Amino acid sequence: MKNILIVDDEEDIRSLYESEFEIEGYKIYSVSSGSEALDFIENNYDLDLVILDIKMDDMDGLEVLENIRTRTNKVPVILNSAYSTYKNNFTSWLADAYLVKSSNLSELKDKVRELLTV
Amino acid sequence: MSLAGELKRNSAETVRPAAFFTLDRNYFVGNIAQYGSLFCEVNCIDDLLKNDNFFPLDNPHVRDAIEKAFNEIPSQVRFKHAIGDKTFHFDLYCFPELGQYNSSIGCFLADRCRDEETAISLQSKIDRLDIINQAVRAFAETTNLNEILRIILLAVTSGPGLGFNRGFIFLSDESLTYLHGCLATGPSSPAEAGEIWKSLSEEPLSLAEILRFYRSGESPFDTYVNQLVTSLKIPLAESSSFLKRSYEERRALVIDSDSNLNEDEISLKKKLGAESLAVAPLVSRDSWLGVIIADNLITNKPISSSDLQLLEIFARYASDAIDNTHLYGRLQRKVAKLKKANEEIIRTRENLIRSEKLTGISKMALEVAHEIRNPLTVIGGHSNARLRKIKDDPENERIYGIISKQAARIENTLNRFSSIISMSEKKDSKFNIGDLIVETLRTMTSVKSEKMPVVDIDDKAKDGMILIDRGLFHKAMMVIIREASLIAGGLSNLRLEIKEQHNFAIILIRGEELNEKFAHSFFDAMRIGQGELKSQEISVALEIIKHYGGDLGIGSPEISKGWLIVEFPLIKEEE
Numbered sequence: 001m002k003n004i005l006i007v008d009d010e011e012d013i014r015s016l017y018e019s020e021f022e023i024e025g026y027k028i029y030s031v032s033s034g035s036e037a038l039d040f041i042e043n044n045y046d047l048d049l050v051i052l053d054i055k056m057d058d059m060d061g062l063e064v065l066e067n068i069r070t071r072t073n074k075v076p077v078i079l080n081s082a083y084s085t086y087k088n089n090f091t092s093w094l095a096d097a098y099l100v101k102s103s104n105l106s107e108l109k110d111k112v113r114e115l116l117t118v
Numbered sequence: 119m120s121l122a123g124e125l126k127r128n129s130a131e132t133v134r135p136a137a138f139f140t141l142d143r144n145y146f147v148g149n150i151a152q153y154g155s156l157f158c159e160v161n162c163i164d165d166l167l168k169n170d171n172f173f174p175l176d177n178p179h180v181r182d183a184i185e186k187a188f189n190e191i192p193s194q195v196r197f198k199h200a201i202g203d204k205t206f207h208f209d210l211y212c213f214p215e216l217g218q219y220n221s222s223i224g225c226f227l228a229d230r231c232r233d234e235e236t237a238i239s240l241q242s243k244i245d246r247l248d249i250i251n252q253a254v255r256a257f258a259e260t261t262n263l264n265e266i267l268r269i270i271l272l273a274v275t276s277g278p279g280l281g282f283n284r285g286f287i288f289l290s291d292e293s294l295t296y297l298h299g300c301l302a303t304g305p306s307s308p309a310e311a312g313e314i315w316k317s318l319s320e321e322p323l324s325l326a327e328i329l330r331f332y333r334s335g336e337s338p339f340d341t342y343v344n345q346l347v348t349s350l351k352i353p354l355a356e357s358s359s360f361l362k363r364s365y366e367e368r369r370a371l372v373i374d375s376d377s378n379l380n381e382d383e384i385s386l387k388k389k390l391g392a393e394s395l396a397v398a399p400l401v402s403r404d405s406w407l408g409v410i411i412a413d414n415l416i417t418n419k420p421i422s423s424s425d426l427q428l429l430e431i432f433a434r435y436a437s438d439a440i441d442n443t444h445l446y447g448r449l450q451r452k453v454a455k456l457k458k459a460n461e462e463i464i465r466t467r468e469n470l471i472r473s474e475k476l477t478g479i480s481k482m483a484l485e486v487a488h489e490i491r492n493p494l495t496v497i498g499g500h501s502n503a504r505l506r507k508i509k510d511d512p513e514n515e516r517i518y519g520i521i522s523k524q525a526a527r528i529e530n531t532l533n534r535f536s537s538i539i540s541m542s543e544k545k546d547s548k549f550n551i552g553d554l555i556v557e558t559l560r561t562m563t564s565v566k567s568e569k570m571p572v573v574d575i576d577d578k579a580k581d582g583m584i585l586i587d588r589g590l591f592h593k594a595m596m597v598i599i600r601e602a603s604l605i606a607g608g609l610s611n612l613r614l615e616i617k618e619q620h621n622f623a624i625i626l627i628r629g630e631e632l633n634e635k636f637a638h639s640f641f642d643a644m645r646i647g648q649g650e651l652k653s654q655e656i657s658v659a660l661e662i663i664k665h666y667g668g669d670l671g672i673g674s675p676e677i678s679k680g681w682l683i684v685e686f687p688l689i690k691e692e693e
Contacts, residue, residue, distance in 0.1 A: 016503070101491055102495060103498020103525040103526060
């Protein structure tokens with residue numbers, strides 16, 4: 001079973017993604033801030049993918065992404081934001097995908113499947 | 119010199135030669151007393167006065183003055199009288215002698231020859247000053263260099279002006295490498311000269327009138343001399359050139375058969391065709407503007423030192439006039455630049471105000487969009503999940519269906535809204551198209567640690583500038599290049615060419631598999647639009663390109679190979 005970490009400060013979003021991806025057969029972990037995410041990654045070597053929000057209170061997702069990339073290039077990261085404008089920020093190119101949040105989760109699910117298959 | 123000698127010298131220079139004498143009824147002269155040394159160029163006045171022909175008694179004014187004195191009325195007369203081949207000028211004062219009524223009168227005769235010479239010389243100087251004065255007035259009426267040059271030549275060659283037969287103007291280039299023949303005036307042959315001078319004598323004009331009437335039009339008679347002068351280009355490196363000597367010595371020179379000339383100078387003189395040339399430098403405060411050359415090819419009149427002196431003085435005023443046109447031109451260009459800069463500042467300030475307002479609105483709108491999108495994702499997401507789970511409950515299925523559909527609808531509106539917001543934040547500037555493309559590729563390759571594709575920029579496109587927002591350009595081109603690289607199997611498999619065509623910068627993105635099939639899927643994605651993120655990105659890229667007057671297309675001469683074409687309008691230099 002593949003392990004996915006969901007990083008989002010919105011509890012309802014975390015809850016939705018947890019239920020939707022568990023149905024898909026993944027083991028889901030979720031945290032509500034960037035610092036929690038980095039702690040989690042530090043202590044869990046068997047993580048397979050991260051779904052990362054950008055706009056969060058303590059540390060934004062791009063900063064978290066940079067931190068992740070200094071540690072490992074092996075874990076795919078999907079930036080998942082309500083903003084499309086962060087695509088202009090070149091740091092976002094460090095991510096494997098950038099998807100704007102949508103009520104239709106099929107694109108996100110497809111991308112997760114694609115990245116985990118590779 | 120002794121005091122006596124000094125007094126004598128002063129006396130000789132200042133005392134007007136004069137004679138006192140008596141005259142009787144028979145006009146016999148007696149009791150002569152002479153003042154001053156030379157009287158009418160003779161040392162002894164006695165012989166002159168006793169000459170029967172001396173008094174012009176046929177002159178009624180002289181006779182009348184003498185008769186009045188005989189009648190005890192003092193009188194005075196000014197007259198001139200020819201003796202031999204010379205004309206002398208006199209003042210005669212006649213007065214009655216005490217006790218000699220009607221038999222003898224006293225006369226005082228003053229020699230005015232020197233006064234007259236002074237007056238003639240003074241008049242000549244005034245006339246010369248007037249030539250300069252008329253020309254300076256004409257110079258002041260125009261700032262057009264061609265008119266100034268024509269005024270110079272008219273003043274040099276017209277009868278009421280300096281009176282030379284022909285005039286030529288040579289001007290130096292900015293780097294002082296050459297003197298270029300610019301303009302000339304004057305007849306090409308005696309026959310033509312006769313024709314010109316005849317027509318001028320039929321209706322004589324003053325110098326002021328000549329300068330006013332002829333300064334703006336080219337004379338039909340000047341074709342030959344103008345062809346001649348414009349064919350001449352004289353290198354200034356010639357150290358011994360008389361033109362350069364005239365400049366270095368800052369004075370006018372006469373070049374004639376006595377002048378020691380080198381081969382180039384002889385050749386120039388031969389081309390101009392006259393035996394004697396007057397050359398005057400045109401010099402501004404700090405540089406050599408050129409020369410005026412004048413000659414008397416038709417009349418062969420020798421060039422006198424006073425002709426030369428006047429030409430030199432005139433050339434100084436002409437230099438100022440030419441220099442003023444240069445300064446005026448530079449001033450005008452600077453004023454135009456300042457005006458343009460001022461307009462740019464006003465425009466920039468307006469744009470800044472507008473941009474600040476838009477930025478504020480955009481930020482607010484982004485926050486609103488974010489606040490809407492998150493709950494929408496939750497609502498729509500749960501609704502979609504619930505829809506999948508509901509079985510045999512058509513009423514709930516219908517309601518969740520409506521919620522999902524409306525959530526999707528609001529999301530589409532937000533997507534369009536977001537792309538408009540990012541467009542409203544743009545800050546347009548001038549950028550070199552090649553630099554922008556290389557910058558885009560460098561960013562893409564550094565982030566993805568890939569090799570740079572080949573970029574070939576055509577010579578004509580190297581300086582091509584476009585007006586665009588740098589961020590939006592990158593955004594649009596990154597999407598297009600990324601799509602092309604996905605098909606071609608990586609950025610390094612692409613080749614980009616930038617060309618210039620009809621004032622457009624054409625960017626060709628070449629690579630394997632960029633074929634017709636790719637083109638269809640690429641453009642289908644744009645048409646389908648709102649659904650997938652990839653399609654939205656391509657649509658926004660096209661929207662950006664079109665916003666800046668550009669376009670996106672595909673060309674494929676072969677089935678397997680093709681290229682994407684992106685074009686942007688180039689801005690012209692003055693924009």
